[in-house]
Amino acid sequence: MGDTGEERRRIKSVDRAFRILGVLKEEGSSGVTEIANELDMSKGSVHTYLSTLKRHGAVMEYNGEYRLGLQLLEIGEFAKRQNLVYQCAQDPLDELASETGELARLVVEEQGHGVYLYKTEGENAIETTIQPGQREYLHCTSQGKAILAHLSESTVRDIVDEHGLPARTDKTVTDLETLLEELESIRERGVAFSRSEVTRGMRCVAAPIHAPDSSIVAALGVCGPTSRLQGDRFQVEIPKTVRNAANIVEINMQMTQNS
Numbered sequence: 001m002g003d004t005g006e007e008r009r010r011i012k013s014v015d016r017a018f019r020i021l022g023v024l025k026e027e028g029s030s031g032v033t034e035i036a037n038e039l040d041m042s043k044g045s046v047h048t049y050l051s052t053l054k055r056h057g058a059v060m061e062y063n064g065e066y067r068l069g070l071q072l073l074e075i076g077e078f079a080k081r082q083n084l085v086y087q088c089a090q091d092p093l094d095e096l097a098s099e100t101g102e103l104a105r106l107v108v109e110e111q112g113h114g115v116y117l118y119k120t121e122g123e124n125a126i127e128t129t130i131q132p133g134q135r136e137y138l139h140c141t142s143q144g145k146a147i148l149a150h151l152s153e154s155t156v157r158d159i160v161d162e163h164g165l166p167a168r169t170d171k172t173v174t175d176l177e178t179l180l181e182e183l184e185s186i187r188e189r190g191v192a193f194s195r196s197e198v199t200r201g202m203r204c205v206a207a208p209i210h211a212p213d214s215s216i217v218a219a220l221g222v223c224g225p226t227s228r229l230q231g232d233r234f235q236v237e238i239p240k241t242v243r244n245a246a247n248i249v250e251i252n253m254q255m256t257q258n259s
């Protein structure tokens with residue numbers, strides 16, 4: 001994060017290609033002129049990039065409009081399946097959702113963001129628009145805070161320096177010292193809470209997942225409406241269930257690595 005050496009070593013053509021993909025992700029589909037205007041590039045240059053990306057299946061063209069190609073899905077699915085915590089967390093997360101009846105999610109940290117790797121819904125789960133692969137700030141979700149609590153303070157400060165502490169709701173923690181105090185409490189009790197910090201009326205409970213070498217690799221959690229996640233269910237029952245699920249994932253990872 002913030003490594004000037006890495007900045008100097010960037011390959012500009014690759015950077016531009018990914019910026020084009022980013023525009024298509026945000027817009028759904030775009031023409032050459034729109035992309036050129038958005039990125040302050042010439043139309044000829046944009047067309048050359050799109051033609052190359054199309055040749056590799058990363059974009060497709062429909063009536064002069066370009067959109068992301070399904071080759072990216074194949075690459076993304078492969079990356080997800082290669083992730084050890086994903087391999088070891090699916091069954092425990094499914095059981096967690098079934099037992100609580102709520103939404104259960106798995107999050108990993110990458111480049112200072114939380115990445116949703118897997119989600120599964122219990123009988124009463126509220127549907128959300130969040131999908132696997134989507135990124136979120138770490139400071140405002142229970143899974144993100146569970147991860148931050150087990151990173152070094154210097155790493156946490158680096159993440160905040162790079163990404164800030166933007167407010168998603170009026171409940172989001174936006175002060176670094178307040179966040180650091182909360183992370184200390186999370187380490188002490190073993191679980192993290194989120195109370196309407198991303199979506200009003202939603203509460204979440206999460207526990208960290210450690211690799212066999214004790215490094216933090218992910219967090220899993222349960223989310224539901226405030227009307228159901230309150231009292232002992234929110235403070236005692238679900239935290240215990242979430243911690244147990246995280247422990248099973250850790251055991252699965254250890255056994256997989258040793259097999």
